[in-house]
Amino acid sequence: xxxxxxxxxxxxxxxxxxKELLRFTTAGSVDDGKSTLIxxxxxxxxxxxxxxxxxxxxxxxxxxxxxxxxxxxxxxLKAEREQGITIDVxxxxxxxxxxxxIIADTPGHEQYTRNMATGASTAQLAIVLVDxxxxxxxxxxxxxFIASLLAIPxxxxxxxxxxxxxxxxxxxxxxxxxFREFARDLHLKNVYFLPISALEGDNVVSNSPRxxxxxxxxxxxxLETVPIDLNFGEDMRFPVQYVVRPTLDFRGYAGxxxxxxxxxxxxxxxxxxxxxxxxKSIVTFDGNLAEAYAxxxxxxxxxxxxxxxxxxxxxxxxxxxxxxxxxEATVVWMASQPMNVDQPYLVKHxxxxxxxxxxxxxxRVSIDDLSKIPAERLELNEIGxxxxxxxxxxxxxxxxxxxxxxxxxxxxxxxxLTVGAGMIAERAEREDRKRGGLAGVEFERSRLTAAERWExxxxxxxxxxxxxxxxxxxLLERELFDRGxxxxxxxxxxxxxxxxxxxxxxxxxxxxxxxxSASDEQAERERARxxxxxxxxxxxxxxxxxxxxxxxxxxxxxxxxxRGIIRPDDRGIGGxxx
Numbered sequence: 001x002x003x004x005x006x007x008x009x010x011x012x013x014x015x016x017x018x019k020e021l022l023r024f025t026t027a028g029s030v031d032d033g034k035s036t037l038i039x040x041x042x043x044x045x046x047x048x049x050x051x052x053x054x055x056x057x058x059x060x061x062x063x064x065x066x067x068x069x070x071x072x073x074x075x076x077l078k079a080e081r082e083q084g085i086t087i088d089v090x091x092x093x094x095x096x097x098x099x100x101x102i103i104a105d106t107p108g109h110e111q112y113t114r115n116m117a118t119g120a121s122t123a124q125l126a127i128v129l130v131d132x133x134x135x136x137x138x139x140x141x142x143x144x145f146i147a148s149l150l151a152i153p154x155x156x157x158x159x160x161x162x163x164x165x166x167x168x169x170x171x172x173x174x175x176x177x178x179f180r181e182f183a184r185d186l187h188l189k190n191v192y193f194l195p196i197s198a199l200e201g202d203n204v205v206s207n208s209p210r211x212x213x214x215x216x217x218x219x220x221x222x223l224e225t226v227p228i229d230l231n232f233g234e235d236m237r238f239p240v241q242y243v244v245r246p247t248l249d250f251r252g253y254a255g256x257x258x259x260x261x262x263x264x265x266x267x268x269x270x271x272x273x274x275x276x277x278x279x280k281s282i283v284t285f286d287g288n289l290a291e292a293y294a295x296x297x298x299x300x301x302x303x304x305x306x307x308x309x310x311x312x313x314x315x316x317x318x319x320x321x322x323x324x325x326x327x328e329a330t331v332v333w334m335a336s337q338p339m340n341v342d343q344p345y346l347v348k349h350x351x352x353x354x355x356x357x358x359x360x361x362x363x364r365v366s367i368d369d370l371s372k373i374p375a376e377r378l379e380l381n382e383i384g385x386x387x388x389x390x391x392x393x394x395x396x397x398x399x400x401x402x403x404x405x406x407x408x409x410x411x412x413x414x415x416x417l418t419v420g421a422g423m424i425a426e427r428a429e430r431e432d433r434k435r436g437g438l439a440g441v442e443f444e445r446s447r448l449t450a451a452e453r454w455e456x457x458x459x460x461x462x463x464x465x466x467x468x469x470x471x472x473x474x475l476l477e478r479e480l481f482d483r484g485x486x487x488x489x490x491x492x493x494x495x496x497x498x499x500x501x502x503x504x505x506x507x508x509x510x511x512x513x514x515x516x517s518a519s520d521e522q523a524e525r526e527r528a529r530x531x532x533x534x535x536x537x538x539x540x541x542x543x544x545x546x547x548x549x550x551x552x553x554x555x556x557x558x559x560x561x562x563r564g565i566i567r568p569d570d571r572g573i574g575g576x577x578x
Contacts, residue, residue, distance in 0.1 A: 256297045317467075
């Protein structure tokens with residue numbers, strides 16, 4: 001091979017490597033022409049190999065779709081070809097001079113809704129097909145609703161089979177109005193409407209002269225020009241999948257960056273322990289990196305020896321996720337056995353798997369009008385809003401802000417089958433939280449003075465706010481108790497939002513209160529500061545503490561001594577305590 005040819009090949013491969021990748025999926029009711037559209041798109045964009053085309057032409061004999069049945073390019077299962085339907089999710093790859101694409105061709109039948117949800121879970125764009133003769137059908141609504149649940153940023157409503165309605169602009173406008181009316185409450189970000197004929201190729205790769213009234217671009221033009229929103233989130237999240245320890249001199253934590261950017265030298269916090277350290281190096285097979293970003297898979301090494309295992313998560317101390325055992329989520333039920341409240345399940349979330357149960361089914365969502373229907377259980381392919389409680393805390397974000405840490409699956413612990421897919425909801429502020437959990441309680445009615453409490457207890461009342469370091473809180477409690485202090489710990493791992501009121505109640509009683517919150521809730525922390533008083537409130541920065549729990553406990557105790565909250569430790573002086 002000549003040097004010029006090798007250079008041309010290298011240049012081509014370099015261009016291909018740096019092309020943007022768009023993942024998209026097809027959706028819609030049965031027989032709306034999803035597979036035919038994908039086949040036509042592959043064929044007209046020169047994305048079909050000659051042997052594939054020859055095989056499809058041979059299989060198209062005696063079929064009614066013309067010389068080439070484009071649906072056979074994606075429907076490869078024998079049952080699919082016999083029945084003329086899509087059953088399983090088919091993935092196809094093709095490229096154009098502008099972009100690379102991965103297509104998920106999903107089935108339209110209601111019984112295969114779970115397959116559609118699976119195929120769309122990683123998509124950045126969804127093509128919802130509508131038969132021009134039939135209009136918007138219930139399954140079209142269901143798939144559009146699932147696309148909104150999955151926070152797919154771009155939705156193309158492709159009105160197919162326009163050739164069967166003589167390319168009528170009136171029919172197209174009516175379907176657009178019907179879809180807009182249904183999707184008004186779906187909060188879809190970007191919606192495009194497009195008249196096409198997948199069989200004839202109108203407006204698929206290039207604009208068709210048969211629709212002169214349509215002023216937009218072709219389907220391929222939309223696919224090549226829509227902005228790609230990966231929606232990994234801005235906050236750094238690194239779920240640990242595996243601890244790499246090939247030798248005594250190396251300890252690394254392997255995983256995939258779920259969101260954000262991690263850089264060498266960054267301060268990080270380990271959840272759930274709350275210990276902090278700095279990134280020493282970011283290791284890959286091709287060498288060390290200065291930074292890694294989603295969705296890269298890397299091995300992270302830290303400067304300190306910290307106990308980390310699979311299921312833990314590295315985050316920025318200033319931008320923590322929610323840490324809780326309770327949350328609300330929207331669930332797509334995928335099992336033939338119905339979902340029942342209080343039945344045990346396994347929750348698989350990032351690299352973490354924990355036991356859980358659904359404590360409440362709030363309602364089922366009607367696909368026809370998106371209304372909330374009371375229900376006691378969910379059947380196959382139904383969608384509902386549930387409350388979940390896990391046996392150990394999870395580290396999560398709302399699905400709308402992070403599609404990786406906001407998603408989970410439910411697993412049957414007996415059969416090990418995936419029975420549901422969930423999207424964690426935004427935390428709504430309930431009315432009882434707005435009023436305050438202890439509204440009406442009088443805190444200052446005591447007739448004891450602060451001086452009397454100091455004389456008896458030997459310390460001033462104070463609230464110590466610790467984020468994530470639960471073990472440090474209990475060690476500090478033991479230390480202060482052994483010094484004769486009246487102290488207790490209030491730990492919150494379910495985001496109950498009562499810590500500020502409880503801290504105020506304890507402060508009024510003259511106690512040293514150590515509040516440990518699993519999440520970095522700035523609003524709750526500031527509310528506690530306002531209730532207790534800034535002079536009696538100590539917010540401990542987790543980055544300022546030692547990674548060793550005992551040393552961190554001593555740091556806080558010395559801070560309390562320096563501020564005059566407690567008396568200096570005189571145990572052991574003059575023979576006392578020996």
